[in-house]
Amino acid sequence: MSGTPSREPRETTLTTILDASSAPPEPAGTRRTHHAGIWRRGRIAALLAPLTTLVMLGHALVPDRAGHLGSLTETFLPWTGLVVPLLLVCAAVRRSATAAAAVLLPALVWGLLHGGTLTDKQTSGGDLTVVTHNVNEHNPRPGHTARALAASDADVVALEELGDSSVYEKALAADYPYHSVRDTVGLWSRYPLTDTRTVDIAPWPRALRATVRTPEGPIAVYVAHLLSVRFSPTRGFGTDARDRAAGRLAAALRAEPLPRALLVGDLNGTTDDGALSALTSPMHSAQETAGAGFGLTWPAAFPLARIDHILLRGVEARSAWTLPATDSDHLPVAASLRL
Structure with missing residues (x-):
């Protein structure tokens, strides 16, 4: 009858409960096998973790003979940290406790090597602001780039890879009455420049040296654009020309008599x-x-x-930063220094 409630759901439920209570318990060995499996899985990911750590710690030992692999590795060294989240994902997918434990090692080493770089170390109190920028000789709007640099309110502006330097001379003349250009590198200053000369690092001028006569005393400023790094499928990552130029520039800096010196520019390396x-x-x-x-x-x-870079000797950096993008393929960099 339609008025009589059905007892079938209750009977089914009771049957299910009785069946479940009468089922044999899961063997203890099965649970032990499951727990042991999370330590046996993910061995490849666990192996990659110490290998990544070795690269982080021993990058200086990576040979440079085979396509200059050492320089390539060191150029992008901070990016080795990306291996850590990738290995964590692998550990989660494989449900591997071994891989999860192993990834702690490269995470710790990366933090020790590069974690301090992420902190904000900027302070006030600088008395000289310096900007350097590779402006790109094929820059489609050099005038716009020059005006952006003038708006930075820097005391000294160094430019590399100049094409038509007259565009920059015209745009920067009002704010920087003193300047010197050597082929593709140039220096503009609010303060007088003396002892300006080309630094011989390549077959054509790619570096200059000048004394900037600041109110706090003279400082030697070197503007350099080291030779570009080239990649070839047959020769690999080619740095020989850059390295030779760096050696000549280092010799000039060692011979510099002024105790305070800056090296600014595009070094084509980190x-x-x-x-x-x-x-x-x-x-x-x-x-x-x-x-x-x-x-x-x-x-x-x-x-x-x-x-x-902006590299210093005998000078204290108070803050450093990158400026907004111009029409170049490089970002300008700036630093406030205390002389």
Whole structure:
């Protein structure tokens, strides 16, 4: 009858409960096998973790003979940190406790090596602001780039890869009455320039040296554009010409009589690159000591490496930063210094 409630659902439920209570318990060995499996899985990911750590710690030992692999590795060294989240994803997908534990090692090492770079070390108190920029000789709007640099309110502006320097001379003349150009590199200053000369680092002028007569005393400023790094499928990552130019520039800096000196420009390499140690070891980077983050400069559309630098000797950096993109393929970099 329609008025009589059906008892079928209750009977089904009771049957299910009785069946479940009478089912044999899961063997203890099955649980032990499951727990052991999370340690046996993901061995490949677990192996990649210490290998990544070795690259982080031993990058200076990566040979440069085979296509200059060492310089290539050191140029993009901070990006080795991306391996950490990738390995964590692999550990999660494989449900591997071994891989998850192993990834702690490269995470810790990367943090020790590069974590301090991410902190904000900028302070006030500078009395000289310096800007350097590879303006790109094929820049479609050099006048626009020059006006952007003038608006930075820097005291000294160094430019590399100049095409038609007259465009920059005209745009910067009002704010920077003193300037010197040597072929594709130039220096503009609010303060008088003396002892200006070309620094011989390549078959054609790619570096200059000048004394900037600041109110706090003289300082030697070197503007340099080291030779470009080329990649060839047969020869690999070619840095020989750049490295030779760096050696000549390092010799000039060692012979510099003034105790306060700056090296600014496009070095076509990072401070991690051991091939540039002759330049970077005697001097220190404004970005590393007084910046916030890596300050990547190239390529401007999606910066991957900091190859544009402000290096110091006998001068204290108070803050360092990158400026907004211009029409160049590099970002300008700036630093406030205390003399």
